[in-house]
Amino acid sequence: MRIASVSDIHLEYRSNRELFLKMAAEIGARGADLVLVVGDVSHIDELIVRSIRVLARQAERVAYVPGNHDLWVDRPGEDVQNDSGFNTWKRHDQHLKAMIESEGGHYLPAAPLRMGDIAVAGSCGWYDYSFLQPEFRGQIPELALREQTIDGMQWGDRTRTAFRDTEGRLMSNPEVARRMEDALHAQLSALERDPSVERVVCATHHQQYEQTVRRAGTLPWEFFNAFMGSSRMGELIDQHSKVEHVIYGHTHALGDHRVGARRVFGTPLGYPREHKGISDEEVLRTRIGWIEL
Numbered sequence: 677m678r679i680a681s682v683s684d685i686h687l688e689y690r691s692n693r694e695l696f697l698k699m700a701a702e703i704g705a706r707g708a709d710l711v712l713v714v715g716d717v718s719h720i721d722e723l724i725v726r727s728i729r730v731l732a733r734q735a736e737r738v739a740y741v742p743g744n745h746d747l748w749v750d751r752p753g754e755d756v757q758n759d760s761g762f763n764t765w766k767r768h769d770q771h772l773k774a775m776i777e778s779e780g781g782h783y784l785p786a787a788p789l790r791m792g793d794i795a796v797a798g799s800c801g802w803y804d805y806s807f808l809q810p811e812f813r814g815q816i817p818e819l820a821l822r823e824q825t826i827d828g829m830q831w832g833d834r835t836r837t838a839f840r841d842t843e844g845r846l847m848s849n850p851e852v853a854r855r856m857e858d859a860l861h862a863q864l865s866a867l868e869r870d871p872s873v874e875r876v877v878c879a880t881h882h883q884q885y886e887q888t889v890r891r892a893g894t895l896p897w898e899f900f901n902a903f904m905g906s907s908r909m910g911e912l913i914d915q916h917s918k919v920e921h922v923i924y925g926h927t928h929a930l931g932d933h934r935v936g937a938r939r940v941f942g943t944p945l946g947y948p949r950e951h952k953g954i955s956d957e958e959v960l961r962t963r964i965g966w967i968e969l
């Protein structure tokens with residue numbers, strides 16, 4: 677079984693669309709059984725649908741987890757948290773699932789994907805500020821975290837997502853993270869108990885392990901690390917011995933780590949300015965993740 681993974685392809689940029697077509701062709705040429713899309717295709721629906729359509733021509737199966745950008749709503753200048761009728765869970769649970777399935781893709785937050793004795797579990801994941809180091813936490817007022825703003829710079833999720841509970845109350849980011857983690861935990865636990873499953877690949881857009889977080893040691897970078905992921909996600913994954921490979925996106929930094937017995941890696945494409953000056957060959961070599969099982 678050969679699995680390819682891509683993340684953070686940000687197709688709203690034309691040069692990324694061109695690179696993505698080359699990446700898809702490379703995946704097809706190397707004969708992948710499965711392609712995993714680990715979030716941040718785009719905030720534009722048509723581009724998400726098109727990415728699945730393109731990849732479905734290159735591999736047997738395509739599976740997808742949303743990234744935070746895929747969950748964004750495109751209402752420039754508006755704060756969707758002020759719209760009490762708007763709920764990002766609807767996009768997460770229904771709209772994205774329908775979009776992915778319309779092209780024959782598998783929407784991982786709804787259910788794991790089984791391929792013989794191998795299974796893939798996945799989630800967008802979210803953040804609970806656990807990757808904000810204690811020495812910076814003390815300098816950051818709670819309001820700044822809630823508003824996701826420092827020195828006039830605001831994290832994009834703040835005005836483009838609004839996760840509401842069943843009563844319509846706005847959920848905090850740690851509450852969103854808990855819900856995503858609990859759903860992933862349920863998937864992993866069911867696979868762990870299933871005797872017909874031998875090995876599990878786990879993919880989440882947000883980061884799971886402290887070891888993979890890129891550190892600058894200064895603000896504002898370390899402030900924004902608060903929104904990179906949650907360490908509880910890694911702790912939950914660690915309870916499941918069948919998980920051998922863990923994939924993350926979100927950070928636009930390449931990484932390939934050993935965390936305990938697991939391989940934990942990310943191969944984001946990132947924004948055009950982040951791979952400027954890198955040849956197409958280098959992009960194809962480094963921005964596609966490969967797992968052989």
Ligand SMILES: [Fe+2]
Nearest residue numbers: 716743744926
């Ligand atoms: Fe992201």
